[in-house]
Each structure stands twice: as structure tokens, then as C-alpha cells.
Amino acid sequence: MQMKKRVQLFCWLLLLLPALAIAQQKNISGKVTDQNGNPVAGANISVKGTQTGTLSDAEGHFSLKASVGSTIEISFTGYRTQSFKITNETTSFNVALKEDYARLDEVVVTGLATTVKRSNAANAVAVIGARELAGTAPAQTFDAALNGKVVGANIVSNSGAPGGGTSIKLRGVTTIFGNSQPLFVVDGVIVNNSATSAGLNAVTAAAAAGNSSNQDNASNRIADLNPEDIQSVEVLKGASAASIYGAQAAAGVVIITTKRGKAGKTRFNFSQDVGFNSIIRYLGQRPLTDAIVQSQGWDVAAYDSAKAAGKLYDYEKVMYGQKGLIRDSRLSISGGNDKTTFYLAGGLRKEDGIIKRTGYANNSLRVNIDHRINDKIKLSYSSTFINSSADRGLTNNDNAGVTFGVALSSTPSFAQLFPDANGNYPNNPYAASNPLQTRDLMTNNELTNRYIGGVNLDAIIQQSNKMTTRIIARGGLDYYNLKTTAVFPSILQFEVNTTKGHSIQGMTNNVNTNWAGFLVNSYKPADDLSFITTAGLTHEYGKYDNILNVATQLIGIQTNLDQAGAINVSQFRTQYKNDGVFVQEEFAFKNYLNITAGLRFDQSTNNGDYKKYFTYPKANVAWNLSKMNFWKSKTINDLKLRVAYGESSNFPAYISRFTPLNSSNIGGYPGSLVSNTLGDGSIGSERQTELEAGVDISVLEGKLSLEATFYNKVVKDLLMQGQVPASTGFATKYLNAGSLRNRGIELSLKAIPFEGKNFRWTSTTNFWLNRSLITQLNIPAFPLGAFGTTLGTYFIQQGASATQIVGLNGNGGIGKLGDAEPTFQMNFLNDFTIHKNWSLRFLIHWKQGGDVINLTQLLTDLGGTSPDFDVMQSNGKTAGENRIAALGVSSKPFVQNASFVKFREIGLYYTVPYRIKNIERIQLGVSANNLFVITPYVGYDPEVSNFGVGFSSGVDVTPFPTSKRVQFHVAISF
The missing domain is CATH 2.60.40.1120 (Carboxypeptidase-like, regulatory domain)
Incomplete structure (x- = not known):
């Protein structure tokens, strides 16, 4: 019996030997x-x-x-x-x-769970690495670090206020009343990028006349991210690439991957940056004489007295002339083994603004852990906690004369605004406020606590010689609490006799969660044939809750809301739930033909019919001729033709589905009044389709490569706000009533002009342009986004550019005066390596064309303080007199060319060529951001947006001036 068992065991061992x-x-x-x-x-x-x-x-x-x-x-x-x-x-x-000179082996996204090498990709995906993002001249915030680096993007800094604030539009305008910002995804977690008003309109009355849009100069929340934590950024610019994300991807997708640990010994990296910032340029002030003072109706005796006492002040330099100190400390620890790797990083950043009592602080902690349970299962955890504080001052539009720039626009140099020995500030007789008093005593702070965390499970559930099946599951949470505090003491000049102080306090809680599950099957029936099939489910949930309290008639120096004579409370809440299903098939033949087709079905509570599933298809083909058998060229190493098509959509605005109710006092009793805007419960999404075609070529072993792309993007069912008959009891309603087209070209040329033993030069030149057109408008043409045709405004009109600017043309009519869309943009990135230890890198950004409505100059004209006011012109009048005379006749003086050439970044670094005991690497460097700008534009910066991140960028109303930054760097690895 035992012999029989031994024979059976021996036979089993023989059978198992091949497997073993x-x-x-x-x-x-x-x-x-x-x-x-x-x-x-x-x-x-x-x-x-x-x-x-x-x-x-x-x-x-x-x-x-x-x-x-x-x-x-x-x-x-x-x-x-x-x-x-x-x-x-x-x-x-x-x-x-x-x-890989041409970056052909660089992996780019093809779906929610799959990737492909760039040499086989059918879409133009912009990829920004850690070095491009923060390794040359670190910017203050993540959104600022993107500026000028994304081909096909029009990125505009809203102002120079600390804490960020940037408008990002990929491949032109994709909506007018909807969300115009791309979707941001961090390590698989969809994050919120809203901009929340601090309620400053209660003081500035910016919305009391003209446009009622948010003009509070709020920062958008993507600025919270620490650029130093990021490994790479992939930008899916159009529907053909982003359609797999469905209804949230009409404005593009920005996929952010953070740094992770590496197996091996534990590594420590410490870096310290110290520097300063200062204003890029001043506008200047008007030289005064007795005759000029008298012609303005100012006090000549006061001018003479101040001049004799040497008390003529350049208040522009007094207000904006501070050199802010920059301190940035970072420590990262990474390591692990074959099973588990980790990455821990902490950062402490503090920057003073160029205006006293303004600045930005950001403290962040990141923990990323990867664990291989076995050869088939991998678990990853990504998280970051951010605490930030931004003191943003008081700038931008103002109808009460209280913001810094508006008050200074009418304040001459002989006005005495400084406090006396007891700290008492005099009233400003030339403006509604003393801007120095306002600056020194007010508060405008954004305080944010934010957590972003996600878990990813990647498991192989079946594997054979020809087929592998994986299951991928991920979930994430993005939560932040934003507290805004704006305090204007009753002692301020503009508060004493009116509201007797303001305490404006806002509290915002935002929660975004998302989970997804994917099944990915890779099948390779032959060496030259492969299929990747992906199917998945997605779910997103978001809840935004903002409460804003405006208290007036403050008691003494109290700022508590209950220490006020009057208080007004408003609350804005939104909530959504999205569910998606998608399938995708990727086919590759002999490594030269790649075909992808996918379909996504989306359901969202943001749609009028929240139970309906909308369908978003995608398909693309990449044909690499240089990998075919007949290809014999030794000069052209890679030649690929590609074409891609995709669809996505943009949710209707949250308020468009509902008829709002406004609180009111009715006969002494609280009640609600129906607003004059009618909701539409059947409102639909804006539908976007895009066709993209391109060619990629590399020569000389990849030392010279070109990526060329043409796209045609069409947006239908544009969300509009139209008039309704007065008999309905309403004035306006939201409706789908138009179509928009964007066409553009994107070129990217990478080269290594010289490579030797002790010197290497790499260069990248990018070129892009976009042209938009309103192809259909089912309602009458209408102005939008500025302050009317008298000053110049955007005008939505069939057959015209979506970003055209119209105004009075001086002939008794209204005509087109300009366009905010640039004629083209280019950037030049050059990297020089000298003796392997020295590195010089710089980025130059050129924007040609694109107009801005400059109302800052108009305000200084009306206030009599423009630096060129007295320059004589051919008609015998001064420049200031001519511009003022044009008011109400022609808007041309206010619509100005905003072309520029900016030296965005430059960095010089030296790496110590030998090791010191346990220290593996020491690097020293110096860098600068926005070192100088060349522009015909008359303003602090041609990149400006009074209305923040929405449709209406390119309006200049006394913004926070942009600063240049110079920093010194020390980095140690051990």
C-alpha cells in the first residue's frame, strides 16, 4: 500500500516538473x-x-x-x-x-485604466515633468507653475495677489455660462477647483453697476497643491482624449501624478529656498506743476507746501514697493524594499506680498505608500494634507472708491496720507478712502484646510501565456474647509459715517468622493497582434456648502458677528451625483497600427433629466509608418500619422434647473419672493465633438522631432440666458440656444542642437493658435463680461468670434474693436549642461495679439494721475484729455493690445561633483520667475482678469500687480 502511494507521488511529481x-x-x-x-x-x-x-x-x-x-x-x-x-x-x-530624445517611449494616458507609449498614441497629450514644473524656477502655486508651459492652453493669471488664481482654457472657449475650467485628477482622485467669493462686494459695491459677476479676486482651489510633490502632469486637451471621463471633461482633463518611493535604502532629500519678490514694473505718476494742480481743481497751496517740505510721495511705490521675503523648506523621505515602498514629504512655504500685510503660507504633508501583497496584487495609498493662508489685500473693481488702486487713481502725490505719531490716519480729500489706512487696518484672509486621499488596488486575477486579466479598483476623497475673513474697522475713512465697520465671514465645506472599478483583459494571440479590453464603472459625488455672513455697525473694535448692529446671512448649496459606465477596446498590430474605440454612458443629477444616460463615443487610429517592414530610411527614425474623434459634454449650470427664491420681508413677516429668472427642469448639457489629426516625425536618432496637430472642436446646445415674454412674470431663463466652433493648430519641435563631451544643449519650441466662431445663436446677440459698450465689452453674436470685443466706434455706432483670443502663442525652452555639473535652463513665453479692456488707465485719466496725461498729441490736446474726450464717443482707447514676451523662468544650478561622507548630492542654484516682460500694453501686466476664472478674462480694473521672484536654492540628498 505504501509502495503504491510512493508510485502515485512520483507520478504527480513527474507531472508537476514542467510547471515547477x-x-x-x-x-x-x-x-x-x-x-x-x-x-x-x-x-x-x-x-x-x-x-x-x-x-x-x-x-x-x-x-x-x-x-x-x-x-x-x-x-x-x-x-x-x-x-x-x-x-x-x-x-x-x-x-x-x-x-529617448523624442520621448517616444514616454507613457501617456489612453483610458481610465490603460496607457500607451507616445510612439503609438493617437492624441496630442501635453506632458510636463517634475523638472519642467518646479525644477527650474519654483512658482508660488501649482497653477502659476503651469503658466506658459502647456501647448494649446491660454493660461491667464487673474492678478498678482498671493495665493494664486488662474484662468485655464484648453483649445479655446468651450462654454459661455458653464464651467470653463478643466477637470483636475490627482492620483486618480477628482478634485474641486472652485473659486469662492469672500463677500467683498458688500464693501466695494463692485456689482452695484455693470457686471454682477464675482469680482472679489478669489483664488481657485487647485492652487492648494504643492508643485514640489508632483512627478508629472498630463493634459488631455480635447474631447478625443478626454471623452473617457464623460460629462465632466468638456474643458479638458489635467491628470496629476505625485512622487512615489523607490526600493532600496532610505533616501533623504532636503531643500531650502530663500528669496524675494518685487513688482515687475510701475505705471509711474504724473509730474505736477502749479498749473496742472490748478487745472485739476486741487489745492495749490497744499501742493506748494508739500513740495517745499519735501513731502511729495510716489504712492504707487509706497503701496506696491515692498520686497517680499520668500522662504520654502522641504524634506522628503523615500525608500522601501521589493514589497513595500514609501514616500513622505513635508513642506513649509511662506511668502510676503509686494503690498504690506499681504502674503501666502502653505504647509503640506504627503504620504504615498505602495505595497505588493504578492506577485499579482499591488495596493497603493496616496494622501496629502494642506493648510494654507492667503492675505490678498483689497484690489480689483470698485464703485465705492475704497480698493487700493481705485483710491490711488485720484490721489495726487502731495496728499498727506501717513499716520501721525499716535497712529491716527488723516482723511484723504481726493478719494473716498485713505488707501494706506485701509491697507494697514483691514483684513482679507483665505484660510484652507484640505485633505486629498485615494486608494488603488491592482490585481491580476488570471494569467496565461497569451492572456492576462486585471481588476483595478480605486476610490478617493477630496475635502476642504475654507474660511474667509474680511474685516474693515469702523475707524476707516469710508466706514465712519456710513456702515460703521464691516465684519464679513464666510465658511465653506466641500466634499468630493469618487470610486471606480475596471476590468482589463490583455490578449495576445500572436507576437504581432494584441487586444486590450477595458470595462468599468465610475461614481462621483460632490457637495458644496457656503455660508456668508455680512455684519455692519460693529461695536468698538469687536469683529465677532454677534458684536454688530446688523447682520445679513446668505447660503449657497449645491450637490451632485454622477454615475458612468464605459467600455474600451485597444487593438495593436505589429507595433505599427494602433486602433482604439470606446464608449461611455453618463448619468448625472446636474442634467435636467437626471435619470437619462448620455452616450460619449471615442475612436482613434495611430499608424506608425517607420515600423513597417518596407521602411528603409536611416534619416527618418519615426513617422506616425494619427487621427482621433471623441465626444464629451458640460453640465448645465446648477441654478439653470431651478427658479430661485429670494428672501424678503413681507408686511413685517419673513417670506420668499420668486426671482425674475425662470428655471428649466428639462435643460440639457452642452454637447462637444472633436476631430483631431496629426503627424509625428523624428530624425537623427530622435535628436530632432516634430509633433503637429490640427483640431476641429464643435460645441452644440450652448447654455444661454435669454429673455422671456413679460406676461410670464419673468425676465430671463436659461436655455440651450447656440453652437460654437474652435479650430486650431499645435506644433512642438524638440531638438538637440549640440552635444559634446563637456557641453549639451537641448531645446523645445512650441507654437499654438486657436480660432473660435459662434456658428449658431437662437436668441438675439448680447453683451457679456465687462461694463457695456461705452467702455468695451465681449459680445456674443452669430458669425463672430466668441471672444470679440465691441464698443462705440466713434461713428455713432457700435463695432468690433478687438479680440481677447491671441493671434498665436509660442514658448522657447532651452537647457544647457556644462561639464555635467552646471545646468542653465530658461523659458521664454511669447503671446502675439489678444486684447485687454484696460479700465485702470481710464480711472487714472479721470483722477488726473496718469503718467502720460500731459503728453501733447497732434491735435493740440494732451493724451489724457483725448482719452477722456473719447469717453461716450469711442471705446477704442480702452481696448489695448496685450501682446507680450515674458522671461518666465531662468535657473542656474551647480551640482557638487564629489560625495561628502554620507551625502550623495549637493546642488546649489539661483533662479528667477517673470524676470522681465516686453509689451506694448499700458498696465501692470497684460495677463489679467478682473472676473476671475470664468468666461470674461482680459478685463483690467486696478488689479494686484504681478511680481517677479528671485530665489537661491540649496538641495542635499543623503
């Missing part, structure tokens, strides 16, 4: 170097089709276990991926990576 041989694990070691023999640290070495992998250490060495017959892939950013087959004889191997 296949599963035999071997220790494989080696070294990764570049083509010059220098070690490559951090290269990714993985066993294809499994979760097994490791990273090379500081000397380029690696070690891992792999089965005989498996394939090991070695990849590193900027280098071509190489593969090796493991045989019975393989115990170690060395690999020299070749530089």
Missing part, C-alpha cells in the same frame, strides 16, 4: 547605466505581466527574482525601454539605456 520548471524563481542582478557608462539611479526594472519589480540604486545596481522564460523590462524617464528574456543561464546582465 516554469515557476522556478531565479535571483537576477545587474547594473543600469546610460550610454556614457554613468549609473542610472531609479530606473524601473519589472517582470512583464506581473507586479514584481524594483528600482536601481544610486550606483545603478538592482536585484530581483524572476521566472525562467519571463521578460524583464528596464525603463527610465527620458530613455528608451529595453527588454530581456530570462533563460536558464541568465543570472545577471548589464544594460546601457539609450536616451
Whole structure:
């Protein structure tokens, strides 16, 4: 009996021997170097089709276990991926990576759960690495770090106020009344990017006349992210790439991947930046004489007295002339083993503004952990906590004469505004406020606490020689609490005899959650044929709750809301739920033909019919001619043709579905009044379709490459606000009533003009342009986004550009005076490496064309303080007199060319060429942002937006001036 069992056991062992041989694990070691023999640290070495992998250490060495017959892939950013087959004889191997000059092996997104090499991609995806984002001249905020770097984007800094605030439009205007900002995704977590008003209109009365849009100069919340934590940013600019994200992706998608740990010894990286910021340029002040003072109706005796006492002040420099101190400390710890890697990072940033008592502080903590449960299951956790505080001053539009710029626009240099020895400020006889008093005693603060966290599970549930099936599950939470505090003491000049002080306090809680599950099947029936099938479910939930309290008649120096004679409370709440289903098929043949087709179904409570599923298809083809058998050219290394089509949509505005009720006192009793805007319960989404075509070519071993793209984007069912018959009891209603088209060209040229033993020069030149057109408008043409045709305004009109600016043309009529859309944009990025230890890198951004409605100059004209007011012109009148005379006759003086050339970034770094004990690397550097600007525009900065992140960028009303930054850097790795 025992003999029989032994024979059975022997037979089973014989049957299992092949499987045991296949599963035999071997220790494989080696070294990764570049083509010059220098070690490559951090290269990714993985066993294809499994979760097994490791990273090379500081000397380029690696070690891992792999089965005989498996394939090991070695990849590193900027280098071509190489593969090796493991045989019975393989115990170690060395690999020299070749530089991927054209970034053909760079991996870009093709879906929610899949990626593809750039050489096989059918979409133009802008990728910004850590070095491009923050490694040259670190910006204050993440949105500022993107400026000038994204091909196909029009990025405008709303103002220079600390804490950020940027309008981002990808491939033109995609909506007029809807959300115009792209969708932001951080490590798979969809995050909120709203801008919340601090309620300053209660003091400035900015909405009392003209446009009622938010003019509070609020920052949008994507500015919370720490740029130093980010490994890469991928920008999906159009529907053909972003349609897989469905109804939230009409304005594009920005996918942010943060830094993660690497296996090996624990590494510490510490860096310290110290610097200062200062205004880019001053407008200047009007030189005064007795005759000028008298002609303005000012006090000549006061002018003479101040002049004799040497008390003529340049209040522009007094207000905006502070050199703000910049301090930024960062520490990261990373490491782990083959099973678990971690990345911990903390940052402390504090910057003073160029206006006293303004500034920005950001404290962040990041924890990223990756754990391989076994060869088939990987679990990842990503999280960040952010505490930020921004003191933003009081700038932008104002109908009460209280913001810094508006008050200064009518204040001459001889006015005495400084406090006396007891700290008492005199009243300003030339304006409604003393701007120095307002600056020194007021508060306007945004305080944010934010948590972004996500979990990702990637598991192989089936694997064979030809097929692998993975299940991917992820979930995330984005929560922030925003407290806005604006206090204007009763002692202020404009408060004493009116409202006797303001305490404006807002509290916002925002919660966004999302989860998704994907099934990905990779099938390779033959070596030259492969299929990747993806199916998935997504769910997003969001809740926004803002309460704003405006208290007046403050008691003494109290700021508590209950220490006031009157209080007004308003609350705005929104809530949504989205559900999506999608399928996608990717087909690859002989590594030269790649076809992708996908379909997404979306349901959202934001739609009029919230139960209806909307369908968003996508399809694309990439054909790489240079990988076909007939290709023999040694000059052209890569030639790819591509075409892509996709659809997405933009949710209707939250308020468009409902008829709002306004609170009111009716006969002494609280009640509600129906507003004059009628809601539409059947309102539909804006529908977007896009066709994109392009060609990619590289020559000279990739040392010269060109990516060229043309796109045609059509947006139908544009959300509009139209008039309704008075008999309905309403004045306006939201409706789908138009179509919009954007066409554009994007070119990206990468080159290595020179490469030698001790000197290397790499260069990137990007060019892009966009043209928009209102192709259909089912309601009468209407002005939007400024202050009427007298001063110049945007005008939505069929057959015209969506961003045209019209106004009085001097002939008794109204005509087109300009367009906010640039004629074209270009950037030039150059990187010089000298003796391997010195690095010089700079970015120049050129925007040609694009007009701005400059009302800051109008205010200084009316106040008699414009620096060129007295310049004589050909008609015998001064420049200031001519501009004032044009008011009400022609808007041309106020619509100005905003072309510019900006030296956005420059950095010079030196890496110490030898190690000091346990210190692996020491780097020293100096950098500058916005070092100078060349522009014909008469204003602080041609990049300006009084109305923030919405449709109406390019309106200049006494903004917070933009600053330039100079910083010194020390970085130590050990």
C-alpha cells in the first residue's frame, strides 16, 4: 500500500516538473547605466505581466527574482525601454539605456485604466515633468507653475495677489455660462477647483453697476497643491482624449501624478529656498506743476507746501514697493524594499506680498505608500494634507472708491496720507478712502484646510501565456474647509459715517468622493497582434456648502458677528451625483497600427433629466509608418500619422434647473419672493465633438522631432440666458440656444542642437493658435463680461468670434474693436549642461495679439494721475484729455493690445561633483520667475482678469500687480 502511494507521488511529481520548471524563481542582478557608462539611479526594472519589480540604486545596481522564460523590462524617464528574456543561464546582465530624445517611449494616458507609449498614441497629450514644473524656477502655486508651459492652453493669471488664481482654457472657449475650467485628477482622485467669493462686494459695491459677476479676486482651489510633490502632469486637451471621463471633461482633463518611493535604502532629500519678490514694473505718476494742480481743481497751496517740505510721495511705490521675503523648506523621505515602498514629504512655504500685510503660507504633508501583497496584487495609498493662508489685500473693481488702486487713481502725490505719531490716519480729500489706512487696518484672509486621499488596488486575477486579466479598483476623497475673513474697522475713512465697520465671514465645506472599478483583459494571440479590453464603472459625488455672513455697525473694535448692529446671512448649496459606465477596446498590430474605440454612458443629477444616460463615443487610429517592414530610411527614425474623434459634454449650470427664491420681508413677516429668472427642469448639457489629426516625425536618432496637430472642436446646445415674454412674470431663463466652433493648430519641435563631451544643449519650441466662431445663436446677440459698450465689452453674436470685443466706434455706432483670443502663442525652452555639473535652463513665453479692456488707465485719466496725461498729441490736446474726450464717443482707447514676451523662468544650478561622507548630492542654484516682460500694453501686466476664472478674462480694473521672484536654492540628498 505504501509502495503504491510512493508510485502515485512520483507520478504527480513527474507531472508537476514542467510547471515547477516554469515557476522556478531565479535571483537576477545587474547594473543600469546610460550610454556614457554613468549609473542610472531609479530606473524601473519589472517582470512583464506581473507586479514584481524594483528600482536601481544610486550606483545603478538592482536585484530581483524572476521566472525562467519571463521578460524583464528596464525603463527610465527620458530613455528608451529595453527588454530581456530570462533563460536558464541568465543570472545577471548589464544594460546601457539609450536616451529617448523624442520621448517616444514616454507613457501617456489612453483610458481610465490603460496607457500607451507616445510612439503609438493617437492624441496630442501635453506632458510636463517634475523638472519642467518646479525644477527650474519654483512658482508660488501649482497653477502659476503651469503658466506658459502647456501647448494649446491660454493660461491667464487673474492678478498678482498671493495665493494664486488662474484662468485655464484648453483649445479655446468651450462654454459661455458653464464651467470653463478643466477637470483636475490627482492620483486618480477628482478634485474641486472652485473659486469662492469672500463677500467683498458688500464693501466695494463692485456689482452695484455693470457686471454682477464675482469680482472679489478669489483664488481657485487647485492652487492648494504643492508643485514640489508632483512627478508629472498630463493634459488631455480635447474631447478625443478626454471623452473617457464623460460629462465632466468638456474643458479638458489635467491628470496629476505625485512622487512615489523607490526600493532600496532610505533616501533623504532636503531643500531650502530663500528669496524675494518685487513688482515687475510701475505705471509711474504724473509730474505736477502749479498749473496742472490748478487745472485739476486741487489745492495749490497744499501742493506748494508739500513740495517745499519735501513731502511729495510716489504712492504707487509706497503701496506696491515692498520686497517680499520668500522662504520654502522641504524634506522628503523615500525608500522601501521589493514589497513595500514609501514616500513622505513635508513642506513649509511662506511668502510676503509686494503690498504690506499681504502674503501666502502653505504647509503640506504627503504620504504615498505602495505595497505588493504578492506577485499579482499591488495596493497603493496616496494622501496629502494642506493648510494654507492667503492675505490678498483689497484690489480689483470698485464703485465705492475704497480698493487700493481705485483710491490711488485720484490721489495726487502731495496728499498727506501717513499716520501721525499716535497712529491716527488723516482723511484723504481726493478719494473716498485713505488707501494706506485701509491697507494697514483691514483684513482679507483665505484660510484652507484640505485633505486629498485615494486608494488603488491592482490585481491580476488570471494569467496565461497569451492572456492576462486585471481588476483595478480605486476610490478617493477630496475635502476642504475654507474660511474667509474680511474685516474693515469702523475707524476707516469710508466706514465712519456710513456702515460703521464691516465684519464679513464666510465658511465653506466641500466634499468630493469618487470610486471606480475596471476590468482589463490583455490578449495576445500572436507576437504581432494584441487586444486590450477595458470595462468599468465610475461614481462621483460632490457637495458644496457656503455660508456668508455680512455684519455692519460693529461695536468698538469687536469683529465677532454677534458684536454688530446688523447682520445679513446668505447660503449657497449645491450637490451632485454622477454615475458612468464605459467600455474600451485597444487593438495593436505589429507595433505599427494602433486602433482604439470606446464608449461611455453618463448619468448625472446636474442634467435636467437626471435619470437619462448620455452616450460619449471615442475612436482613434495611430499608424506608425517607420515600423513597417518596407521602411528603409536611416534619416527618418519615426513617422506616425494619427487621427482621433471623441465626444464629451458640460453640465448645465446648477441654478439653470431651478427658479430661485429670494428672501424678503413681507408686511413685517419673513417670506420668499420668486426671482425674475425662470428655471428649466428639462435643460440639457452642452454637447462637444472633436476631430483631431496629426503627424509625428523624428530624425537623427530622435535628436530632432516634430509633433503637429490640427483640431476641429464643435460645441452644440450652448447654455444661454435669454429673455422671456413679460406676461410670464419673468425676465430671463436659461436655455440651450447656440453652437460654437474652435479650430486650431499645435506644433512642438524638440531638438538637440549640440552635444559634446563637456557641453549639451537641448531645446523645445512650441507654437499654438486657436480660432473660435459662434456658428449658431437662437436668441438675439448680447453683451457679456465687462461694463457695456461705452467702455468695451465681449459680445456674443452669430458669425463672430466668441471672444470679440465691441464698443462705440466713434461713428455713432457700435463695432468690433478687438479680440481677447491671441493671434498665436509660442514658448522657447532651452537647457544647457556644462561639464555635467552646471545646468542653465530658461523659458521664454511669447503671446502675439489678444486684447485687454484696460479700465485702470481710464480711472487714472479721470483722477488726473496718469503718467502720460500731459503728453501733447497732434491735435493740440494732451493724451489724457483725448482719452477722456473719447469717453461716450469711442471705446477704442480702452481696448489695448496685450501682446507680450515674458522671461518666465531662468535657473542656474551647480551640482557638487564629489560625495561628502554620507551625502550623495549637493546642488546649489539661483533662479528667477517673470524676470522681465516686453509689451506694448499700458498696465501692470497684460495677463489679467478682473472676473476671475470664468468666461470674461482680459478685463483690467486696478488689479494686484504681478511680481517677479528671485530665489537661491540649496538641495542635499543623503
